Amino acid sequence: MIDAFLKKLRARDYLTEVEAQALQNAAGRVEGFNAGSWLVREDSRPSHSLLVCQGLCARTTILADGGRQISAIHIEGDFVDLPSLILKRMDHGILALTDCKAISFPHDKLREITAEFPHLTRLLWLSTLIDLATHREWIVALGRRDAESRAARLFCELKTRMDIVGLTRGNSFELPISQQTLSDCLGVSAVHANRVLQTLRARGLLQWSDGTVTLPDWQGLVKLADFDPTYLQLEIEPR
Amino acid sequence: MIDAFLKKLRARDYLTEVEAQALQNAAGRVEGFNAGSWLVREDSRPSHSLLVCQGLCARTTILADGGRQISAIHIEGDFVDLPSLILKRMDHGILALTDCKAISFPHDKLREITAEFPHLTRLLWLSTLIDLATHREWIVALGRRDAESRAARLFCELKTRMDIVGLTRGNSFELPISQQTLSDCLGVSAVHANRVLQTLRARGLLQWSDGTVTLPDWQGLVKLADFDPTYLQLEIEPR
DNA sequence: CGAGGTCTTGAAGACGATCAACAAACGTGG
DNA sequence: CCACGTTTGTTGATCGTCTTCAAGACCTCG
Numbered sequence: 001m002i003d004a005f006l007k008k009l010r011a012r013d014y015l016t017e018v019e020a021q022a023l024q025n026a027a028g029r030v031e032g033f034n035a036g037s038w039l040v041r042e043d044s045r046p047s048h049s050l051l052v053c054q055g056l057c058a059r060t061t062i063l064a065d066g067g068r069q070i071s072a073i074h075i076e077g078d079f080v081d082l083p084s085l086i087l088k089r090m091d092h093g094i095l096a097l098t099d100c101k102a103i104s105f106p107h108d109k110l111r112e113i114t115a116e117f118p119h120l121t122r123l124l125w126l127s128t129l130i131d132l133a134t135h136r137e138w139i140v141a142l143g144r145r146d147a148e149s150r151a152a153r154l155f156c157e158l159k160t161r162m163d164i165v166g167l168t169r170g171n172s173f174e175l176p177i178s179q180q181t182l183s184d185c186l187g188v189s190a191v192h193a194n195r196v197l198q199t200l201r202a203r204g205l206l207q208w209s210d211g212t213v214t215l216p217d218w219q220g221l222v223k224l225a226d227f228d229p230t231y232l233q234l235e236i237e238p239r
Numbered sequence: 240m241i242d243a244f245l246k247k248l249r250a251r252d253y254l255t256e257v258e259a260q261a262l263q264n265a266a267g268r269v270e271g272f273n274a275g276s277w278l279v280r281e282d283s284r285p286s287h288s289l290l291v292c293q294g295l296c297a298r299t300t301i302l303a304d305g306g307r308q309i310s311a312i313h314i315e316g317d318f319v320d321l322p323s324l325i326l327k328r329m330d331h332g333i334l335a336l337t338d339c340k341a342i343s344f345p346h347d348k349l350r351e352i353t354a355e356f357p358h359l360t361r362l363l364w365l366s367t368l369i370d371l372a373t374h375r376e377w378i379v380a381l382g383r384r385d386a387e388s389r390a391a392r393l394f395c396e397l398k399t400r401m402d403i404v405g406l407t408r409g410n411s412f413e414l415p416i417s418q419q420t421l422s423d424c425l426g427v428s429a430v431h432a433n434r435v436l437q438t439l440r441a442r443g444l445l446q447w448s449d450g451t452v453t454l455p456d457w458q459g460l461v462k463l464a465d466f467d468p469t470y471l472q473l474e475i476e477p478r
Numbered sequence: 479c480g481a482g483g484t485c486t487t488g489a490a491g492a493c494g495a496t497c498a499a500c501a502a503a504c505g506t507g508g
Numbered sequence: 509c510c511a512c513g514t515t516t517g518t519t520g521a522t523c524g525t526c527t528t529c530a531a532g533a534c535c536t537c538g
Contacts (some may be wrong), residue, residue, distance in 0.1 A: 021477050042470075063378045064465055071375045077423055083368045086361055086478050091372055092469040114361055118354040122325055125364050129322045132367060136310045136376035140300045142307040142381035143426025144495070180518065187382025192494055213535065226303055230282075231330040234442040385525075417484065433486065433524055 001053045001103050002027060002075025005163040009123050011164050013239045019120040026109035033096040038078065040094040046084040048104045049211065052076055055100030058185075061092045068186045070137060073097070073158065077165040079127050087112050095203045097177050104109070122239050133231040142187050147196045152225035155206065159215060160229050165231075171218060176211030240292045240342050241266060243316025243404040248362050250403050252478045258359040263346035264393050272296075272335040272360050280331040285323040294339030295416065300331045309424045310374060312397065318406040319385065321412060331455075336416050361478050372470040381426050384465070386435045389425045391464035393444065399468050410457060415450030415459045422443055429445070 002023060009015050028048060033039050039050055039057055052074055059072040071092070077081075080094055085107050088189045114121045134157070141150045162173045181191035202205040205221045207214040215221055241262060248254050267287060272278050278296055291313055298319075300309040310331070312320045319333055324346050353360045373396070382387045401412045422432035439445040444460045446453040448465055455462055 002484080049458075059375070061375070063379070063383055067262055067383045069379040071378040083371065086365045087368055087471070087472055088371070088474070088476045088478070089469065091467075092375060110359075115357040118357075118360070121360060122353055123358070125367070126325045128328055128364070128368060130369060132322065132371045132374060133326070135371060135378060136298070136300070136331060138378050138379060139304070139310040139374060140308045140376060144306045152530080168469075184382075189495055190516090191518085195494090198518090228330075230328065233328070234327055235327070237327045239327070419484080427525095428527055429484090430486085430528080434526090437486090 001030060002051060004053065005051055005079060005127075006120055007165050008077050011236070012126060012233055013236060014124060015120075019117060019123075021155055022113060022120060026105050026113055028104040028106055030101055030103050033057075033100040034101065035036055035096050035098050037096050037164070038093050039096055039100065040104060041221075042093040044090050046081060046090070046107075048106045049079065049082045049085055049110060050094075050102040050104055051072060051079045051082075052100060052102050054102075056097040056175075057100055058095050058097050058181070059092055059129055060095040060184075068184045069187065071138065072131065072180070073124075073185065075156075075165065076167060077160075077164060078093055079124070082110075082112075082124060082128055086145055089125070106220065119239075126239055130233055130238060131233075133233070139232050147186055147188045147192060148199060150188075151182070151193070151196050151200060151224055151229055152205065153219050154182075155213065155215060156225050156227040156229075158213075159218075160234075162235070170214065172212055172214040174211055175208070175213045193219065240269060241290060243292065244290055244318060244366075246404050247316050247366065251365060251472055252475060253339070254359075254362065258356060258362075261356055261359060263353055265344050266290075267343040267345055267348075269340055269342050272339040274335050274337050274339075276335050277332050278335055278339065278341060279323070279329055279333040280354050281329055284327055285320060285329070285331050286320065287345045287348075288321045288324055288349060289333075289341040289343055290318045291339060291341050293341075295336040295414075296339055297334045297336050297420070299423075301333040307423045308426065309420070310377065311370065312393075312424065314397075314404065315399060315406060318363070318370060321349075321363060322366055326349065336420060358478075361417055365472070365478055367471055369470075372472070386427045386431060387438060388423055388464055389427075390421070390432070390435050390439060390462050391444065392466055393421075393424055394452065394454060394467075395460055395464050395466040396471075397452075398457075399471060399473075403473070410455065411451055411453040413450055414447070414452045463476075464469055 006015065006020055041045060053076055056068045057074050057080060061069050061071065084090060143155050158175065159168060159173060162168045168172055178191045179193050179197065183190040186193060204223065205217050207216065245254065245259055286317045292315055296313050296319060300308050300310065323329060381391050397414065398412060400409060401407045408414055412449060418432050418436065419429045422429040425432060436447065444456050445461065447457065
């Protein structure tokens with residue numbers, strides 16, 4: 001069940017069998033979540049961290065006026081609330097966008113890993129640093145790009161990340177989320193998100209129906225998005 | 240010279256003398272940077288990490304069209320490119336907003352810390368996780384709040400963070416940056432940033448002249464900004 | 479003294495929000 | 509099986525925030 005996470009790590013550094021086994025040993029039981037439910041609630045103090053092994057979920061902040069902003073979409077293989085090992089109190093929630101399954105890692109076990117496996121610890125740290133770099137990309141997009149470019153960027157990011165864990169087939173992948181949810185990622189209204197999608201379709205950059213995205217013109221999309229995957233750190237390096 | 244960083248850690252957890260000494264022993268020499276120069280350049284591969292001990296700097300992304308987005312402002316005590324220990328290649332630059340000084344920590348020494356001091360390692364990890372949470376706050380602000388609220392939030396954040404390391408006097412602190420720079424944080428034009436500042440001044444929420452910010456009505460500012468410092472993790476906890 | 483950066487103000491226009499309405503798909507219960 | 513409410517996708521019209529362009533005042537600094 002932790003295969004996807006191992007794939008993510010192995011796309012960035014060599015991982016020994018002993019380390020992989022140590023991770024496997026720290027894993028607890030698998031929990032299921034229905035679409036629309038919370039994997040982790042804001043203000044909670046988790047005693048374990050969840051690694052997504054099926055489905056999509058979103059790092060979600062609810063505002064006082066009822067508005068909603070999503071700051072990350074997480075897929076299979078994402079160690080979604082690893083930070084709670086150290087941060088203790090959640091300042092945001094994690095919402096299941098589809099039915100999800102996640103493996104629970106008791107914090108005790110993870111803390112043992114940090115005591116016994118320095119290199120593996122650095123790789124866990126790495127996975128949170130990639131989240132940091134990804135957040136930074138979203139900041140740049142929200143601050144300085146228009147909605148069309150932001151949407152294009154999001155599709156580029158998801159395609160690239162899904163490639164790593166084997167969730168794409170050619171230039172297609174599953175994305176069974178609503179336009180409302182997309183708009184909460186992009187920081188626009190649902191109405192405007194709809195119009196942006198129409199222009200992307202009209203330009204031949206996007207097909208999206210029945211929860212399946214197809215990107216027929218990757219180069220064109222990359223250009224519109226000004227997408228540079230450097231931030232995803234897809235190089236095998238000693239970390 | 241690393242006192243400010245120790246203050247930051249000690250605002251979140253107990254730190255032993257041995258750990259503090261280990262950090263001190265890992266410190267290399269102090270480097271100076273002129274305002275407008277780069278502490279760390281995009282695409283570089285640093286062999287050491289910088290801890291700011293004087294001045295202000297900004298995590299900066301330059302866009303193809305010449306636009307600029309700042310994703311974080313860093314102050315004294317911020318271990319500003321600790322991530323390069325693990326990420327290897329910089330996907331953005333770090334710009335000196337004022338004359339700066341920073342202590343250089345060789346990556347070799349830091350890697351030794353991760354091998355010998357698990358708890359201290361978790362605290363270093365913590366400092367990057369606080370950056371992560373801060374980035375998330377910026378995403379929410381950029382996605383769902385208007386420019387006035389974003390500006391108010393930034394002043395709240397800076398005041399709170401400067402309090403921790405002792406850079407405030409009452410409700411005042413030094414912020415010798417231009418409105419252009421501020422606008423690059425807020426994701427608006429410099430013209431609009433100027434107008435936003437005027438309304439904040441007119442509402443009695445802000446004084447800012449000669450590089451000194453005064454916040455005469457903290458409660459009012461917090462309300463306008465919808466500011467909740469939870470994300471800064473200002474609780475002493477075993478991490 | 480001139481040059482360049484910063485702050486400020488005005489006017490025009492673009493991007494996106496809001497409000498409203500409708501059609502299609504879906505699950506639920508009768 | 510149909511009636512129903514709900515969610516989702518779509519379109520049009522109006523409005524507001526913010527951008528862009530332009531210009532002038534002020535400041536510092538060589």
